[in-house]
Amino acid sequence: MCTCIEKQQKLGLILSEYQNKSGGLIPVLQKAQGLYGYLSEDIMFKVADGLGVKPSVVYGVATFYTQFRFSPVGEHIIRACHGTACHVSGAENITRIMADKLGVEPGKTTADMKFTLDRVACLGCCSLAPVVMVDSDVYGRLDEARVEEILGNY
Amino acid sequence: MYMMEKVRIIVGLGSCGIAAGGKKVYERFKQEIDSRGLDVILEETGCRGMCYHEVLVDVVSPYGRGPYGHVTPEMVKEIVDTHVLDGYVVPEFLVPLEDRMSLYKQQRIVLRNCGEISPESIDEYISNNGYQALEKALKQMSPEEVIDEITRSGLRGRGGAGFPTGVKWGFASKSLGNEKYFICNADEGDPGAFMDRSILESDPHSVIEGMLIGSYAIGANHGYIYVRAEYPLAIQRLKIAIQQAKDRGFIGEHITGSDFGFELEIKEGAGAFVCGEETALISSIEGNRGMPRLRPPFPAICGLYGKPTNINNVETLANIPWIIMEGAKAYASFGTEKSKGTKVFALAGKIRRGGLVEVAMGMSLRDVIFDVGDGIAGGHEFKAVQLGGPSGGCIPASLLDTPVDYESINQTGAIMGSGGMVVMDETICMVDIARFFLNFTQNESCGKCTFCRIGTRRMLEILERIVAGNGDQNDIELLEELAQSIGKTSLCGLGQTAPNPVLTTLKYFRDEYESHIRDRRCLAKACKELISFAIIDEQCKGCGLCIKVCPAEAVTGEKKKLHVIDADKCVRCGQCVAKCKLGAIARVDRY
């Protein structure tokens, strides 16, 4: 539940921008998630209201795409690549090392809300496998030492 | 244009360059230049394709030119001291000659500007003949002539299916209606493929120009580029490029003084592999769940918002300006009878020169992997190459002489796909690879077709029990039966091709399946449940590296004494094997 007035105003602006545009639901959800970090039930109801569509439609679309999240996320999102090239280059171990160092299982967020660790399928830097992306920075050729160094950057 | 007398330092800052630490190298150059007040030009460029040498830095000076590879911030001072100030190249930092020469085995049409120009400068694009093809098309050619030229070039769609591009444009142009759309498919979802990302990051204007020419040809005035959300840098550079093209009058009304007008928008994907399929992509742009629908009607008749729509892949479009400038005949002079031109491949996995290459169609897989790609990394043996991602298959060593063209690759049971080539050595288990892909398709199935939704899940369960050593005698038969049914009863390409990774591995590596099931043995010694680790007494010097790296405290032993592994504690991650410099730890069969 959001209590912050400023964010609510911003959401209002986003909704009015897309109100009469076709195909606006996904960009609105993306922007709303950019604002709040995730999509709470409350936000999805507001989006439905603002765009004049049924809440079930909003929920249906939001749950179809893996980008959307329904619980709070950490300050930084780590996307550990498990694409083909990374899979054959030891991605499983890299994710394991990160999970151990952070004390959190893939798909979950650390207790201090600093990191969310996710598994994804290919970040498009396959020639530098294994690869992870932290927020929008990509890191390649990972081993244990480099994982430590990268986590230390944040 | 550049002033020739000034030294130029060009840092490769595609995603791969950045992933290897390119931004730090760039910053260090900037510091060195600023602190010494040097009068040199510091620039960035995209991907040159030599990802295995990232971070790449090109120093262009009157005294010589060096592409430097594996550049770290620590090397910057010496490059500035020696090359920029003293005028000598630093030989030990140079990319080896042999690797530089491998570029000449390629035929770069799509990648003509990649790594050559700054992706954020429309001027550099224009000075490399950019937007001239658009002018030529608008001023000298009718839409029909453009379509005819593309048809005669023999260009086929690079998104996977290989449909002739000119024919597709012909359908869309004949479709009635004054409102049409042109979509660029930049969803690149195949794991292990990164051609489209590199093109968009390194040369976004060529894709935009291709779209403009295509839109003129079919009569579309509105376009979308659908880019996957995992490619933030590509999106950023596209946004810059679109704004620049607008400012120069290449996008908007009356383009280059003609009657043709065009608006272009970026749509960011939200993470769904199936949205690469054209009807699902359209549904996603419309703001709905990205579910494919039955064709016909094809998008050329009834596409986005019910209007005639043409969809092309990024690489397909990047070819267009070249074909218009150089002519259909020049393009068709490359390639084979039915597959004309070139194809970009993303080489990854256990290959020495991992990166992007572009070769004429018809080159053999062997030449692509062993000549252009320089063979297998790490002193291992080639086992298979995976082509076509989750819709494709694993091609074994015995078929390495297969030429890369649509028909020949199809005959192997794999598909050309979008161009991802993941090379595998003998340490990779083929059953595990099949499991890996089924896990992927099972996750990404949109759920519309029952066989795709449930059938892939059943196949995955079977594969999971096989790799765990719990396979049943009937499992192979069951897999084959399911594969047949899923292929036949799925609506879209995702389900229709989902069984391919299983079918090709069954065809070429059946013995691996059988030994998993019958003997509970993984021939590649990769499947965790079927192996254990053992110290080879004669080799172990008791250095303690394995003790340090083991996350499970399974290795014990005093310094300089033989170490031992406690099989009960061991989690079989294999980190000790990777760490041991003496080769003193072996993977052995557990059963």
Ligand SMILES: Cc1cc2nc3c(=O)[nH]c(=O)nc-3n(C[C@H](O)[C@H](O)[C@H](O)COP(=O)(O)O)c2cc1C
């Ligand atoms: C499951 C599935 C995923 C696809 N993903 C992509 C993709 O990521 N990029 C792409 O260009 N085409 C993809 N395609 C192919 C498109 O449907 C379409 O054929 C292609 O974009 C047409 O462009 P082209 O004729 O230039 O190849 C996919 C098809 C299927 C069935």
Ligand code: FES
């Ligand atoms: S497989 Fe990991 S980046 Fe492509």
